[in-house]
Amino acid sequence: VTVEEALREAETLLGDGGVATPRVDAEWIVGHVVGLRRAELPVARARPLGGHEREQMRELVARRAGREPLGYVLGEWGFRRLALKVDGRALVPRPETEALVSRCLELLRGVTEPEVLDVGTGSGAIAISIADEHPGARVTALDSSADALALARENLAASSLNGRVKLVEADLADALPAGPFDLVVSNPPYVPAVEIEELAPEVRDWEPRAAILDAGQTEAVAHAALGVLRAGAPLVLETHWDAASRVAALLAELGYSGVTITRDLGGIERVVEGRRP
Numbered sequence: 001v002t003v004e005e006a007l008r009e010a011e012t013l014l015g016d017g018g019v020a021t022p023r024v025d026a027e028w029i030v031g032h033v034v035g036l037r038r039a040e041l042p043v044a045r046a047r048p049l050g051g052h053e054r055e056q057m058r059e060l061v062a063r064r065a066g067r068e069p070l071g072y073v074l075g076e077w078g079f080r081r082l083a084l085k086v087d088g089r090a091l092v093p094r095p096e097t098e099a100l101v102s103r104c105l106e107l108l109r110g111v112t113e114p115e116v117l118d119v120g121t122g123s124g125a126i127a128i129s130i131a132d133e134h135p136g137a138r139v140t141a142l143d144s145s146a147d148a149l150a151l152a153r154e155n156l157a158a159s160s161l162n163g164r165v166k167l168v169e170a171d172l173a174d175a176l177p178a179g180p181f182d183l184v185v186s187n188p189p190y191v192p193a194v195e196i197e198e199l200a201p202e203v204r205d206w207e208p209r210a211a212i213l214d215a216g217q218t219e220a221v222a223h224a225a226l227g228v229l230r231a232g233a234p235l236v237l238e239t240h241w242d243a244a245s246r247v248a249a250l251l252a253e254l255g256y257s258g259v260t261i262t263r264d265l266g267g268i269e270r271v272v273e274g275r276r277p
């Protein structure tokens with residue numbers, strides 16, 4: 001089997017499985033197996049796959065055709081400048097969350113050694129990115145899931161940022177670390193229970209329910225952050241696609257000032273921020 005034949009076989013199986021982008025996913029999987037980037041595949045069309053590669057390719061394609069998220073199948077996922085390990089212990093970090101990190105970095109510009117708190121860190125994507133891209137930032141990253149924190153710990157160990165990110169296992173409903181923080185960021189679970197069944201199988205059946213189901217975490221973070229932010233410091237929240245104005249109203253009601261909504265790259269109102277009075 002050549003790379004070209006493998007791509008065709010994979011594309012067919014993924015299409016039969018109902019994967020929305022079978023060609024692109026086939027390229028990711030075949031590229032991963034033969035150790036080439038997607039852009040390099042056209043010139044490697046005639047390269048034969050070894051027996052082991054073929055077996056691995058079929059195993060990964062079968063998993064993806066079963067609608068396991070591509071990130072879990074590949075075992076790693078790009079987020080800003082990082083290649084993060086991802087698996088069923090935490091949410092696959094999303095492109096819209098990269099916009100959340102951009103906004104945090106803009107707000108931290110000019111603050112030389114900010115103390116940052118990431119609530120619901122999952123894979124560690126936000127916390128590790130902020131430490132990676134702001135040379136003076138010290139980040140505390142909290143999650144109630146021991147599994148997610150174990151994955152974040154592996155991602156942190158693979159970075160050179162060990163000394164600047166602290167991982168804490170705690171439920172945000174109990175208490176947030178004391179601070180004071182120069183910025184609190186969170187991408188909380190925000191899918192309402194009534195929408196869970198309508199989600200793509202990749203999310204509904206594979207990602208941790210505790211990472212996606214809205215159980216009031218947005219409101220809880222907005223309340224609790226008031227007790228740990230420095231006066232004038234921002235809270236930055238990712239929101240559901242149709243919830244930004246509701247979350248903005250909540251922040252204003254709680255007394256946050258300068259409440260602002262920022263759109264993601266898809267033009268959707270996604271990030272809501274406000275400053276502790």
Ligand SMILES: C[S@@+](CC[C@H](N)C(=O)[O-])C[C@H]1O[C@@H](n2cnc3c(N)ncnc32)[C@H](O)[C@@H]1O
Nearest residue numbers: 093120121122143144145171172187188189211
């Ligand atoms: C949407 S995921 C975000 C993961 C990661 N920050 C990202 O953006 O990819 C939400 C995270 O919040 C955590 N979480 C949910 N409820 C929580 C709570 N009450 N206290 C602390 N963490 C919680 C989940 O375990 C999950 O890892």
